[in-house]
Amino acid sequence: MRPEALKGHLDALLLAVLEAGPQHGYAVIDTVREGSGGTFDLPTGTVYPALHRLERSGFVHSRWDTVGGRRRRTYELTLAGRQALMAERDVWDTFSTAVSALLARRPWPTTS
Amino acid sequence: MAHDLVTIEDYLSALATRLPGSRRARNAVLDELRDGLSELAARYRDNGRPSRAAAEAAVADFGTVDQVAAAFAGELVTRQARQIIAALIVTGPFVGVWWLLLLTPAGVPTLPLIGAAVLTGLLVLATTGGLTRWLPSTAPARALTGATTVVVMCIAGDIGVVTTFAVGSNAGFNGLAAVAVGASLVRLGCSVHLLRACLGARRALDSA
Numbered sequence: 095m096r097p098e099a100l101k102g103h104l105d106a107l108l109l110a111v112l113e114a115g116p117q118h119g120y121a122v123i124d125t126v127r128e129g130s131g132g133t134f135d136l137p138t139g140t141v142y143p144a145l146h147r148l149e150r151s152g153f154v155h156s157r158w159d160t161v162g163g164r165r166r167r168t169y170e171l172t173l174a175g176r177q178a179l180m181a182e183r184d185v186w187d188t189f190s191t192a193v194s195a196l197l198a199r200r201p202w203p204t205t206s
Numbered sequence: 207m208a209h210d211l212v213t214i215e216d217y218l219s220a221l222a223t224r225l226p227g228s229r230r231a232r233n234a235v236l237d238e239l240r241d242g243l244s245e246l247a248a249r250y251r252d253n254g255r256p257s258r259a260a261a262e263a264a265v266a267d268f269g270t271v272d273q274v275a276a277a278f279a280g281e282l283v284t285r286q287a288r289q290i291i292a293a294l295i296v297t298g299p300f301v302g303v304w305w306l307l308l309l310t311p312a313g314v315p316t317l318p319l320i321g322a323a324v325l326t327g328l329l330v331l332a333t334t335g336g337l338t339r340w341l342p343s344t345a346p347a348r349a350l351t352g353a354t355t356v357v358v359m360c361i362a363g364d365i366g367v368v369t370t371f372a373v374g375s376n377a378g379f380n381g382l383a384a385v386a387v388g389a390s391l392v393r394l395g396c397s398v399h400l401l402r403a404c405l406g407a408r409r410a411l412d413s414a
Contacts, residue, residue: 119242137268
């Protein structure tokens with residue numbers, strides 16, 4: 095899928111992955127890729143800035159740990175992030191229902 | 207150093223030269239990417255690839271240096287703009303208080319300019335931080351323009367008060383005046399440094 099198709103939805107996908115609990119950056123991105131069956135296959139390094147943007151907006155909180163001698167940044171959903179995710183879900187439900195209704199395959203009208 | 211580490215470190219070194227922002231912010235980004243690359247390379251190794259091939263595959267999955275640098279540019283520039291504005295707003299009173307004591311508010315001709323700088327800065331901070339849940343967010347280029355404007359206003363403000371004191375004030379050059387002038391000169395030096403940082407960030411943003 096072209097990266098532009100994800101525009102506007104990436105933040106919600108990242109929030110949804112973090113709903114299950116804290117994860118480090120690569121794990122979040124990998125879960126998005128795996129969860130979409132490989133459909134959302136963006137270059138991994140280009141997704142990290144979205145996590146940083148979510149932190150700047152107060153939707154996620156990050157902390158640094160040391161794992162195996164490497165510094166690791168772990169992200170966690172904030173209360174504002176949970177509320178934003180719920181709002182995104184409502185918007186997506188309305189949007190997808192409307193689009194599905196319009197794009198659904200219908201039989202060709204019969205001509206007499 | 208093992209081949210896989212060389213491959214990953216070469217990639218990160220190339221990226222480091224392309225990222226805007228403060229050294230601390232850039233190092234944080236590189237540390238985070240290093241962890242992710244190492245994790246992914248380990249996964250490839252577990253699937254049977256030799257170390258070097260695993261590292262090369264991980265680097266390929268992360269995207270080209272151009273792609274990753276471009277993706278990070280906006281976020282790093284926005285953070286830098288916020289840091290510059292926050293630093294000037296927080297430290298501003300430590301300069302301004304001496305001038306207010308020396309010249310009294312009526313004698314400081316740059317007060318409207320400083321007020322405009324503070325308002326501009328607060329507007330950028332509000333539209334690039336947590337308040338974006340309720341306010342429209344400011345794009346990185348505009349946030350940087352805001353930060354540059356605040357820096358230029360600070361420079362103009364400091365030059366303005368020092369010039370006013372030097373040529374037109376009746377206040378004598380006493381200890382208070384020395385502290386006020388000294389504080390402004392220190393901030394002038396810092397502001398010139400910040401202005402250069404803003405111009406560097408602009409170049410990075412334009413080339414992303």
